[in-house]
Structures are given as C-alpha cells and as structure tokens.
Amino acid sequence: MRDFDWRGWGQRVAALWRSSLQLRTVAITVLLSSVVVTVIAGYMSLSLGANLFDASREQLTRTSANATLAGQQVFDAADEGLGLEDLDIMLREAAGVIEGAASSTGGTSYAILRSPNQDGARVPSNVQSQGLASDVLISPELRETVAASTDKRTYWQSVALEQSADGTVHPGLVVGSTLDIRGAQYELYLVYDISDTQDTLVVVQQTLGLGGLALLSLIGVVTYVVVRLVVGPVKLAAETSQRLAAGELEVRIPVQGDDVIATLARSFNGMATSMQQQITRLAALSQVQQRFVSDVSHELRTPLTTIRLAGDVLYDQRESFPPATARTAELLHTQVERFELLLADLLEMSRYDAGAVDMETEPTNLVRLVEEAIESLTSLAASKGSELRLVAPGGYFEADVDPRRIRRILQNLISNAIDHGEGLPIVVWVDSDQDAVAIAVRDYGVGMTAAALERVFDRFWRADPSRQRTTGGTGLGLAIALEDAVLHAGWLEVWSDGDNGSCFRLTLPRTRGIELRASPLELPPNDDIPSLEASDD
Amino acid sequence: MNPRILVVDDDTALAEMIGIVLRTEGYEPFFCQDGALALDAFKSAAPDLVLLDLMLPGMDGIEICARIREESGVPIIMLTAKSDTADVVKGLESGADDYVVKPFNPKELVARVRTRLRPASDAATGTLTVGDLELDVTGHEVRRGDTKINLTPLEFELLLALAMKPEQVFTREMLLEQVWGYHYKADTRLVNVHVQRLRAKVEEDPDNPKIVMTVRGVGYRAGSSA
Numbered sequence: 001m002r003d004f005d006w007r008g009w010g011q012r013v014a015a016l017w018r019s020s021l022q023l024r025t026v027a028i029t030v031l032l033s034s035v036v037v038t039v040i041a042g043y044m045s046l047s048l049g050a051n052l053f054d055a056s057r058e059q060l061t062r063t064s065a066n067a068t069l070a071g072q073q074v075f076d077a078a079d080e081g082l083g084l085e086d087l088d089i090m091l092r093e094a095a096g097v098i099e100g101a102a103s104s105t106g107g108t109s110y111a112i113l114r115s116p117n118q119d120g121a122r123v124p125s126n127v128q129s130q131g132l133a134s135d136v137l138i139s140p141e142l143r144e145t146v147a148a149s150t151d152k153r154t155y156w157q158s159v160a161l162e163q164s165a166d167g168t169v170h171p172g173l174v175v176g177s178t179l180d181i182r183g184a185q186y187e188l189y190l191v192y193d194i195s196d197t198q199d200t201l202v203v204v205q206q207t208l209g210l211g212g213l214a215l216l217s218l219i220g221v222v223t224y225v226v227v228r229l230v231v232g233p234v235k236l237a238a239e240t241s242q243r244l245a246a247g248e249l250e251v252r253i254p255v256q257g258d259d260v261i262a263t264l265a266r267s268f269n270g271m272a273t274s275m276q277q278q279i280t281r282l283a284a285l286s287q288v289q290q291r292f293v294s295d296v297s298h299e300l301r302t303p304l305t306t307i308r309l310a311g312d313v314l315y316d317q318r319e320s321f322p323p324a325t326a327r328t329a330e331l332l333h334t335q336v337e338r339f340e341l342l343l344a345d346l347l348e349m350s351r352y353d354a355g356a357v358d359m360e361t362e363p364t365n366l367v368r369l370v371e372e373a374i375e376s377l378t379s380l381a382a383s384k385g386s387e388l389r390l391v392a393p394g395g396y397f398e399a400d401v402d403p404r405r406i407r408r409i410l411q412n413l414i415s416n417a418i419d420h421g422e423g424l425p426i427v428v429w430v431d432s433d434q435d436a437v438a439i440a441v442r443d444y445g446v447g448m449t450a451a452a453l454e455r456v457f458d459r460f461w462r463a464d465p466s467r468q469r470t471t472g473g474t475g476l477g478l479a480i481a482l483e484d485a486v487l488h489a490g491w492l493e494v495w496s497d498g499d500n501g502s503c504f505r506l507t508l509p510r511t512r513g514i515e516l517r518a519s520p521l522e523l524p525p526n527d528d529i530p531s532l533e534a535s536d537d
Numbered sequence: 538m539n540p541r542i543l544v545v546d547d548d549t550a551l552a553e554m555i556g557i558v559l560r561t562e563g564y565e566p567f568f569c570q571d572g573a574l575a576l577d578a579f580k581s582a583a584p585d586l587v588l589l590d591l592m593l594p595g596m597d598g599i600e601i602c603a604r605i606r607e608e609s610g611v612p613i614i615m616l617t618a619k620s621d622t623a624d625v626v627k628g629l630e631s632g633a634d635d636y637v638v639k640p641f642n643p644k645e646l647v648a649r650v651r652t653r654l655r656p657a658s659d660a661a662t663g664t665l666t667v668g669d670l671e672l673d674v675t676g677h678e679v680r681r682g683d684t685k686i687n688l689t690p691l692e693f694e695l696l697l698a699l700a701m702k703p704e705q706v707f708t709r710e711m712l713l714e715q716v717w718g719y720h721y722k723a724d725t726r727l728v729n730v731h732v733q734r735l736r737a738k739v740e741e742d743p744d745n746p747k748i749v750m751t752v753r754g755v756g757y758r759a760g761s762s763a
Contacts, residue, residue, distance in 0.1 A: 298618045301618040301639040301640055302548045302551055302618065302639060303548075303550070303551075304639070304640040305551055305554075305639040305640035305641060306548070306550045306551045306554045307640075308640045308641070308642055309551075309554040309555065309557075309558055309641075309642070309643055309646075310554055312642050312643045312644070313554075313557065313558060313561070313643060316643075340640050343640075
C-alpha cells in the first residue's frame with residue numbers, strides 16, 4: 001500500500017518533470033547554483049576559521065610572552081636573601097601578576113610547574129589555578145618540548161576544555177614557556193578558553209549559510225521569471241495552434257514589441273492567415289463543386305424525363321417495329337433506366353458531400369425490415385439460383401433508425417451478395433445486444449482479394465470490371481451505404497476470404513447518441529448454420 | 538367527353554411528350570409554359586386536372602397551386618425534380634393532391650392521373666355522419682348543420698374513407714392505398730399534410746380534433762357519431 005503510494009507520487013513528480021519546462025529549468029539552475037554556493041561558502045568558512053584561529057593564537061602567544069616576562073621580573077627583582085619559604089609566597093605573587101597580565105575574554109588558567117629531573121631544593125612547589133586539570137590538559141609531549149627549550153620562546157597546543165558546569169567542550173589553547181627561579185627551571189602554562197573565537201566563526205558560518213540560501217532562492221525566482229517570460233509566449237503559441245487545429249481559423253497570437261518572441265508571433269500569425277485563406281478557398285471551391293453536381297443532377301432531370309417518356313412510349317410499341325428498331329427501343333429503355341439510377345445515386349452522393357442530409361428516424365423493427373428486403377429480392381435471387389435465408393437470434397425490437405436508408409443499405413448488400421454469390425445460399429444475420437443491433441449479409445461465392453477489400457467502398461469501383469452485372473448497380477451503392485451507416489453513427493465493415501465468399505456487417509446503435517464499442521455479430525462470421533447443410537438436399 | 542388536363546411546364550419538349558402520353562391514354566391536354574399565365578390558362582381551359590411543375594418562370598408553382606385552390610378543388614399533381622426537400626411539403630400544404638418525381642415513367646404518371654380522375658367510390662350512397670358532420674355521399678357534400686363545408690374531391694374521399702368504417706383504425710399506408718392508389722411504400726407525408734388540411738376545414742378546433750382522430754403510433758380513425 002505504502003509502496004504503491006510512493007510509486008504514484010513518484011510518477012506524478014516524473015510526469016510534472018516531463019511536462020513542465022519551467023520546473024525543469026528552475027530545478028536545474030538551483031541545483032547547479034547550490035553546488036557553486038556550497039563550494040564558495042565552504043572555502044570561505046574554512047579560510048576564515050583558519051585566519052581567526054591564527055590571529056587569536058598569535059595574540060595569545062604574545063600575551064603569554066608578556067605574562068612570562070612579567071612573572072620573570074617578579075623573581076628577578078626579588079631580594080637575594082629571601083628564604084625558601086618566602087619563595088613560595090613570591091611564586092604566588094608572581095602567579096597573581098601573570099594571571100593579571102594574561103587575562104583574556106574567554107578566561108585563563110595557569111600552571112607553574114617545576115621541570116622534572118633537576119637537582120636542588122624542591123622549593124618553591126608547583127602552583128596552578130583552581131580546578132585546572134593540568135595532567136590532562138598539558139600533554140607530556142608539550143612539557144617535554146617546553147622543558148627542553150632554552151630560547152625563552154613560547155610553545156602552544158590546541159586542547160578541548162570540558163566545562164565542569166554543563167559538560168560542554170570549549171576549544172582551548174595551552175601556551176607554554178619557561179621561568180627561571182633561582183637557577184631552577186619552572187614551566188609556565190597558560191590555558192586559554194578561545195570559545196569566543198569559535199562563536200565568532202559560528203556566526204560567520206551562519207551568515208554565510210543564510211546568505212547562500214537567500215542567494216539560491218533569488219536565483220530560483222529570477223530563473224522562474226525569465227523562463228516564464230520565454231515559455232509564456234511559446235505556451236500561448238501552442239494553445240493558439242491547438243485552437244487553429246480545432247477549426248477556429250480566426251485566432252491569432254497578440255504581437256507585442258519587436259523582439260524574437262514578437263517575430264515568432266508574427267510569422268505564426270502569417271502562417272495562420274495563409275492557412276485560413278487556403279482553407280476558405282478550398283471550402284468555397286468544394287462548395288461550388290458540390291453545388292454544381294447538385295445543379296447538374298437537377299438540370300438533367302427534365303430532359304431525362306422527356307427521354308424516359310419517349311423511350312417508354314417506343315418500348316410499349318416495340319412489337320409493331322421491325323426487329324432492329326424494336327431491339328433499339330429495348331436498349332434505349334433499359335439504358336435510360338440505368339442512367340436514371342446513376343443520376344439518383346449521384347445526387348444522393350452530392351448531398352452527402354454537401355453535408356445536406358437529414359435523417360428521418362422512426363422506431364423500426366430491423367428484423368421486419370430485413371424480412372421485407374429479402375422478400376423483395378427473392379425472385380432476383382431465385383433467377384441466379386441463390387436462396388436467401390434469415391437467421392435472427394435477436395433484433396426483435398424497435399431501433400431508432402431511418403428506415404428508408406437502412407432499406408437502401410440492405411437492398412444494396414443483398415443484391416451484391418446475389419451478384420457474387422455463385423448461386424449458393426445467402427444468409428442474412430440479425431442480432432442485438434444492449435447497445436447495438438447488427439445485420440450481416442454473408443455469401444459463399446467468389447469473395448474478394450485483399451486489394452479489392454480496401455477499395456470496395458470507393459466510388460465507382462468495381463471488383464471485376466469484366467463481370468456482368470445483372471442487378472444494374474451504379475458503382476455508388478456501397479459508397480452510399482457507408483455514408484448511410486456513418487450518418488446513423490454506425491459501422492459498415494467487410495470481411496472476405498478469397499474462395500469462401502464475403503460478409504458485410506452493418507452495426508447500428510439501438511438509440512441515437514450511443515457510441516458503438518462492439519458489434520453483436522462476429523466478423524469474420526460464425527458459419528455454424530445448422531439449416532445451411534440441411535436444406536441443400 | 539375526354540377529361541381535360543392542363544400541363545403547366547416551361548420545358549416545351551417535356552410538355553409535348555407528356556401531351557403525347559396523355560393523348561394516348563385518351564385525355565385531352567392543354568399547355569401553359571409561363572407561371573404568370575397559368576391562372577388565365579386554368580380559367581380558359583377549365584381542366585379536370587392540373588399537372589404543375591414546381592420550378593417555373595413568372596410565378597412559383599407553389600404560389601399557383603395556392604391560387605388555384607382559392608377558387609377550385611380541381612386535382613393538382615405536382616411535377617418535381619426533388620423528392621425529399623421542403624418544396625414537396627410546401628406544395629402539398631398549399632393544396633396539391635399528389636406529386637410525381639422527375640424522372641417518371643409514363644405508367645407512373647398515368648396511374649397518378651387516373652387515380653385522381655376516377656369516379657368517386659360507388660360502394661356507398663346516401664348519407665353518413667361523422668361527429669356532428671353529415672356527408673352526402675352522392676352529392677359530394679359535407680354539412681355541419683345548415684352550413685356547407687367546401688372540400689376538394691381528395692379531402693372528401695379521405696373523409697369518406699374514414700367515415701365508411703368508423704370502427705376501423707386506418708394506418709397511413711392503408712390510406713395511401715385507398716385514397717391515393719399507391720400499392721407500394723409511398724410518402725406518408727401525403728397523408729399527414731392532407732389530414733391537417735382536412736382538419737383545418739372540418740374541425741371546430743383543429744388542435745383538439747373530434748372528426749379525424751389520431752391513434753398514436755398507428756394512424757387515424759373517424760370520430761364517433763354524436
């Protein structure tokens with residue numbers, strides 16, 4: 001569960017990352033700047049720390065040297081005749097002087113220790129500040145170095161000072177030097193608490209960190225603003241081109257100023273304008289052409305009516321003509337009829353092209369419609385030796401269709417099947433589910449090649465030009481059928497297997513407005529028709 | 538005497554051809570090529586039927602149709618090049634009885650003409666009543682009380698068909714066959730438009746019909762006799 005949430009979140013971020021140029025640019029800029037800022041701040045912090053420590057150490061060593069000098073003077077000025085007991089007192093006096101001379105802001109402790117391995121009286125004894133853990137703080141190595149020195153200079157070492165009050169550790173510095181008391185060598189150690197230097201360094205580091213963060217956010221904001229300035233117009237251009245693509249041909253990008261973006265906007269607008277002109281010109285052309293086809297069809301009708309009447313009058317009297325004239329009258333009659341069908345289909349096609357078709361839907365029982373279509377074509381089928389059969393597991397309800405158009409589709413599909421059915425039975429399937437109703441017309445004749453299948457709905461295309469047509473098709477039938485199906489928001493599909501015949505399937509939504517997802521009938525068709533074999537004998 | 542038919546069409550070849558067809562069938566044709574002259578031609582020829590092209594120079598076929606209807610119930614058959622446009626409905630609404638779509642064949646035309654000119658049904662004689670209307674079948678007259686209602690022959694036939702079988706519900710297809718003589722699927726708008734025209738004349742309130750009742754989803758029937 002938690003894993004899934006993480007993944008979802010990750011995917012959201014990834015999607016945002018991919019989709020937002022702004023986010024990407026700002027993130028990369030901030031990341032790179034933070035690397036630079038970290039390096040710079042780190043370097044500055046290190047070098048400042050070193051400088052501060054050096055300065056503080058130098059100052060403290062100087063202070064120590066002065067203190068050592070002051071202490072030494074106390075002994076040098078002392079009376080030669082002082083007893084050993086007095087030396088103890090004098091040492092304490094000197095310690096007071098040293099402490100005063102070596103006082104620092106962080107607090108100072110001292111220790112005056114007699115160097116080991118010396119002969120003579122062990123007087124005066126060692127003194128040190130109260131609470132100073134001299135054994136811990138003053139390392140043997142330092143003591144050795146100081147004890148061995150002869151040049152009166154100072155030696156130092158960094159130490160950690162544990163505070164007895166709260167247990168925290170402050171940085172410290174131990175400075176060692178030598179004192180000469182009546183020929184005996186003593187070592188003077190001054191322990192300084194340099195936590196104030198450390199505090200200064202922390203303040204500087206904090207300032208650097210805060211400054212870096214402020215700089216980074218400033219860089220982020222600046223990048224965001226700059227990217228916005230550039231991405232904004234690009235986004236606008238993208239939106240505008242989307243609207244253009246959606247058909248709003250008059251939209252343009254507002255042009256501001258004279259920069260690169262303005263140039264982009266101007267050339268985009270120029271492109272849109274020329275596109276709009278082209279489209280408008282083409283639309284007008286196509287309208288003119290459709291209008292022309294429609295006008296031609298209409299204008300042809302009056303002379304065609306005259307020809308038709310004349311032809312029919314001659315045809316009715318053909319028995320009284322000599323054989324050649326009689327045959328001429330017959331040819332005239334049939335060809336005028338064919339011409340008329342062609343004209344009607346052409347006119348219908350031009351209506352579709354002009355988008356000037358109206359559906360007149362009414363509740364229609366498709367099974368009954370199919371029965372009617374089969375009945376009207378039975379005699380034609382019989383003349384070719386085909387039997388028309390209806391298999392209707394479903395479809396017994398009133399669907400919302402234009403019965404005239406569906407009847408036309410059926411007439412066309414069934415007469416095509418008769419034409420190509422080779423005298424074998426033709427099966428018309430009707431079935432339905434809760435969304436759709438489907439009609440499939442299956443023949444077992446010659447079938448079509450794959451190339452033919454692709455073109456079967458093309459206008460004036462014929463599967464086999466040499467094939468004799470008995471049903472007098474115009475070559476527009478399937479094209480019109482497809483348009484009729486599309487008008488119903490339906491599908492008209494075809495399947496064919498070279499030698500095994502073809503199947504045309506019409507799928508229509510039960511009520512208008514339903515979007516088709518699947519057809520109740522299968523394509524390629526299910527050929528399990530028990531009655532098919534049974535009726536062959 | 539042969540029935541007289543006025544052919545109003547601006548295409549002389551077609552008009553002449555229609556004339557030949559009509560003459561062969563024993564009708565006497567008259568011609569008019571200009572819409573503006575059609576009404577005069579109608580008055581002088583006094584035809585028994587008018588074949589009217591819808592697209593005419595001078596005056597629109599629909600206009601002519603309405604003008605003829607103002608003074609006569611003579612059957613009018615429109616000749617139209619468009620089968621599915623609003624023009625057909627407009628023509629029917631302005632009083633045309635039937636229409637033929639170009640290109641038509643002679644048989645189709647003659648069948649339409651013959652149906653409109655056939656003598657009224659001999660099956661019934663005497664008087665029938667529908668609602669508060671009285672139909673004089675022999676005299677082709679409809680009265681409400683003492684008021685005579687003028688119906689065209691087609692409207693009378695439509696009403697008569699319904700009145701003769703008051704118990705029967707007529708589908709539009711049945712009426713198309715009985716009144717218009719169509720034996721195959723025809724345009725049901727013919728029935729719809731003429732029922733409306735009939736109601737406008739015979740109903741006291743056409744929105745609330747009492748004579749020609751609609752049976753939803755089926756068709757029409759005559760109102761019960763009062």
